Amino acid sequence: xxxxxxxxxxxxxxxxxxxxxxxxxxxxxxxxxxxxxxxxxxxxxxxxxxxxxxxxxxxxxxxxxxxxxxxxxxxxxxxxxxxxxxxxxxxxxxxxxxxxxxxxxxxxxxxxxxxxxxxxxxxxxxxxxxxxxxxxxxxxxxxxxxxxxxxxxxxxxxxxxxxxxxxxxxxxxxxxxxx
Amino acid sequence: xxxxxxxxxxxxxxxxxxxxxxxxxxxxxxxxxxxxxxxxxxxxxxxxxxxxxxxxxxxxxxxxxxxxxxxxxxxxxxxxxxxxxxxxxxxxxxxxxxxxxxxxxxxxxxxxxxxxxxxxxxxxxxxxxxxxxxxxxxxxxxxxxxxxxxxxxxxxxxxxxxxxxxxxxxxxxxxxxxxxxxxxxxxxxxxxxxxxxxxxxxxxxxxxxxxxxxxxxxxxxxxxxxxxxxxxxxxxxxxxxxxxxxxxxxxxxxxxxxxxxxxxxxxxxxxxxxxxxxxxxxxxxxxxxxxxxxxxxxxxxxxxxxxxxxxxxxxxxxxxxxxxxxxxxxxxxxxxxxxxxxxxxxxxxxxxxxxxxxx
Numbered sequence: 113x114x115x116x117x118x119x120x121x122x123x124x125x126x127x128x129x130x131x132x133x134x135x136x137x138x139x140x141x142x143x144x145x146x147x148x149x150x151x152x153x154x155x156x157x158x159x160x161x162x163x164x165x166x167x168x169x170x171x172x173x174x175x176x177x178x179x180x181x182x183x184x185x186x187x188x189x190x191x192x193x194x195x196x197x198x199x200x201x202x203x204x205x206x207x208x209x210x211x212x213x214x215x216x217x218x219x220x221x222x223x224x225x226x227x228x229x230x231x232x233x234x235x236x237x238x239x240x241x242x243x244x245x246x247x248x249x250x251x252x253x254x255x256x257x258x259x260x261x262x263x264x265x266x267x268x269x270x271x272x273x274x275x276x277x278x279x280x281x282x283x284x285x286x287x288x289x290x291x
Numbered sequence: 292x293x294x295x296x297x298x299x300x301x302x303x304x305x306x307x308x309x310x311x312x313x314x315x316x317x318x319x320x321x322x323x324x325x326x327x328x329x330x331x332x333x334x335x336x337x338x339x340x341x342x343x344x345x346x347x348x349x350x351x352x353x354x355x356x357x358x359x360x361x362x363x364x365x366x367x368x369x370x371x372x373x374x375x376x377x378x379x380x381x382x383x384x385x386x387x388x389x390x391x392x393x394x395x396x397x398x399x400x401x402x403x404x405x406x407x408x409x410x411x412x413x414x415x416x417x418x419x420x421x422x423x424x425x426x427x428x429x430x431x432x433x434x435x436x437x438x439x440x441x442x443x444x445x446x447x448x449x450x451x452x453x454x455x456x457x458x459x460x461x462x463x464x465x466x467x468x469x470x471x472x473x474x475x476x477x478x479x480x481x482x483x484x485x486x487x488x489x490x491x492x493x494x495x496x497x498x499x500x501x502x503x504x505x506x507x508x509x510x511x512x513x514x515x516x517x518x519x520x521x522x523x524x525x526x527x528x529x530x531x532x533x534x535x536x537x538x539x540x541x542x543x544x545x546x547x548x549x550x551x552x553x554x555x556x557x558x559x560x561x562x563x564x565x566x567x568x569x570x571x572x573x574x575x576x577x578x579x580x581x582x583x584x585x586x587x588x589x590x591x592x593x594x595x596x597x598x599x600x601x602x603x604x605x606x607x608x609x610x611x612x613x614x615x616x617x618x619x620x621x622x623x624x625x626x627x628x629x630x631x632x633x634x635x636x637x638x639x640x641x642x643x644x645x646x647x648x649x650x
Contacts, residue, residue: 132467136296139469147296147467151322151405172562174466177640 121185126240245285323395351379361488381420385509389448398634406634407461563639
């Protein structure tokens, strides 16, 4: 199986990190992965996006034309990428910054006021972890345990408090996905 | 060793250090910045030398000097910076010195932009600097291959006493994929590697024979001497052309109706399109040259199956490897080309559409 994701939003919302942790967890689970960021002047305060592929097979193109999953943290990301989601694919978006949503009916849409929820959890920075939680809860392309393990080895020593908030946000995301 | 998720720029730097590279001279440029940053961070930890030169011209001449001492030395840059290094590269090739040069290509000509491109194929494989010389040019298609090529490039450079270029691009540099590294060479092994070059390189005189010395030079003012030297270089290149051909065959079968030829980043995208077409019952094969000089002409010619109506070349330029494919195909079947320029990378969907038009 091959899952192709695009994560997009404003620079600073942590979209590149969503892709990075998913790719890393996929690698830990023995899958083939690739992570390709947009880079260049458009990242400074503008929009950022990352293509991530997680696959049981060798990965051909790391560039994703038709994603199975789109994470859109702002409206321009929906406008740009939602039309190319594969039919039956998943759109995950942040209603705080996507006032117009998406009109497609042939895809699964999961939305939540992610900015509000992140603040409620205790740190606006965990917004991207909410999105990771939704992906884990809805698709199981990677296991929660793998993500917890990776995050713990990455953050436990450096910032144990933020680690706890991140894990809380991922669990909340899983709840959102499972309705 | 466990796999590590790493950018191509960092992976090639780590692999170079593990291969015994302890000298690195360069000047920063996007999109290869992570490479020079990694070297700045890691070289002091292995008692190596990292030096940010005052310019690309200075950096390549530092490489010239270090290579003349028989040490494993590397430099890296991106397209405009590589152009600046070309004079030095010609000198290094003329003086027959081993070194590794990494080009993480960006859009050109001129300063161009900072997005991935393949516009330096001519420069890398057909010259770039002045005079009759050749670089061995390796074109990675993944982060793992980019890393593996660092050690292979040093081996080839030593074997033939010739500069080797790794021709990557902004996508391979910026992309992260899992990488597995080979064990690092020990200090004793690196010392031994240097000693293997004592017959020709500049080194401290150990036997006390003050009359014996080696010279490093690319100037031969006597035409008869230069003629002999260039002919000897070409004998060496002829051996490389026989022994160092590398390519990948992807989905090449007798029922192929189209044969694609693509290298580096472009080949990854073409592979996706071929997989999609395969699922729809359409047979398309691909040859991916891994070394782009020497070029696998015969492999391209042999891959043209009985049903192939067209050879289709896809590159992120206006058709540079295309010339080599035409030489390989020798008019047997039509050769078509499609590419994107300006640092814009084509998508699998675009390639698929181009290929579908042929059925």
